[in-house]
Amino acid sequence: MEHLGANVNTPDKKGCTPVFIATYKGHADAIKALAQLRANVYTPNKNGVTPICVAKLNDHADVIQVLEQYEEQEKKVTPTPPIPKEDPSEKTETFEQKLKRITTLTDKTRSEILRVYNNDPTLTELNLWESKIGDEGGRAIASALATNSTLTTLHLGGNNIEAEG
Secondary structure, three states, X not given: OHHHOXXXXXXXXXXXXXXXXXXXXXXXXXXXXXXXXXXXOOOOOOOOOOHHHHHHHOOOHHHHHHHHHHHHHHHHHOOOOOOOOOOHHHOOOOHHHHHXXXXXXXXXXXXXXXXXXXXXXOOOEEEOOOOOOHHHHHHHHHHHHHHOOOOOEEEOOOOOOOOOO
16 A cells, blocks of 8 residues: 555544544454554544544454554553643543543443444434433533434433523
8 A cells, every 4th residue: 555655544534544444343454454554553533532442432352452452562662752741721622531521421322422423324323212311411412413424313302401401
């Protein structure tokens, strides 16, 4: 690929690199091949979601193992640079971080909302009936829906979501 001028780290319009896409689809061998071509296995998509997070959310055990293997190799080869001090006023929270702060959501519900936000092409229906998501969860779903073009059916009955929330 590289000898043809292709960059194995070039993201698509959603900010997903080939490694990210291979991770999402559970293709561990493709990740190994891309890593051998010097692809960055850590690059997050434009929403700040990393390949390892996607592998864990989708229960791709073989992919998790491959990504963790490259992480260990990288630690051995590259010394960890000092972490620069951040200016708290410049810190931008990712959607995933915001979801983690919502205490009324279960891990499964967070995972499903994240799939909506990331425009998962396999997700066309989402059933959150009586998930007790509350107002904050309702706002998170509304934010996720703003980026989604694949979800056709959403079940939210039995939740305590205020009309203004």
